[in-house]
Each structure stands twice: as structure tokens, then as C-alpha cells.
Amino acid sequence: MSVHDDITSVQRSLDDLHRSLGRLENQLGGGGLEMRRVRLDADHLRESVALLREAASTPAAARRPDLVTISDTPYDISLWTDSDDEGLGARDRHAP
Template identity: 80%
Template sequence: MSVHDELRSVQRCLDDLTRSVGRLEQQLGSGGLDMRRVRTDTEHLRESVAILREAASSPAAIARPDLVTIPDTPYDDSLWIDTDDEGLGARDRRAP
């Protein structure tokens, strides 16, 4: 499935969730902390899906980021002169 198909599927599920939460709210009342939390979480999910839709529709979402090549050659040892070997202590002292 494409990203847009997946987003449509998520949106349908979210719409079903919103309807179910609304029915629960009618039966249980909306004043309880638990019900308010479920309603708020549902609204946050709706906002998050909207953000994903916007990101997926932008041209930058399709382009892959530039890859950075990491060379296999060892680093220059002079970069590490003023540091301790992590976990081993200072160079002039013994490890515990």
C-alpha cells in the first residue's frame, strides 16, 4: 500500500474511534477524568494524523535525505589527545 492509502486507512479507523468515544461519552458522561483523557487522546491522534498528511503531501517528503559517507580509514589520533578512554580512566592511571 502507498503512504496515502495507509493514511486513508488510519483516518477511517480514527473516525470509527471518534464515533465510539462519542457513544461511550453519552453512556458514561463526559465529566469523569478517564473519559476526558480518552477524548483528549483521540483529539491528539486526529491532530497527529493531520500533521502526517501535510508532511506526506509536501514534495520534500518524497525526496530521500542525502546520505553521508563514513570513511573506513581510522580517525586522526590527535583528535583524542586531551580525552580519557571512556570507562578506563585516565591514561596514566590504572583501571579499577
């Protein structure tokens, strides 16, 4: 099976779950904490599958982050004239 077939299968199962929860709510009543929790969890699963379907439909090349080229040339030392050496403190002070 392809990824899209698997996602469609999961979506069908979630649709069946949604219908079953509707019948269960009619029998038990929908006001209980347990029923609301199960309904919320099922809704979150539906949202997650929708996001998964969207992610699977975008090409793999579009999901790769852009690479940033870092030059090998040394930085200008004047950029750090007003900073302290990390971990060593200021040049004119002594460590405690």
C-alpha cells in the same frame, strides 16, 4: 498500499474511534477524568495524523534542508585578536 492509502485508513479508524467515544460518553457520561483523557488523546491523534498527511503531501526535495557551502580559504586572523584561547585562559594570566 501507498502512504496516502495508509494515512486514509488510519483516518477512517480514528473517525470510528471518535464515533465510538461519542457513544461511550453517552453511556458513561463525559464529565469523568478518564473519559476526558481518552477524548484528548484521540483528538491529539487526529491532529498528528493531519500533520502526517501534510508532511507526506510535500515533495521529498522540499523537505531537505538547504546546504551551506563553507569556503576552504583561511579566515582572517585579525578576527580573533581580542579573544582568549579556549580552555587555556588569557595570554597574560596563569591557570589556577
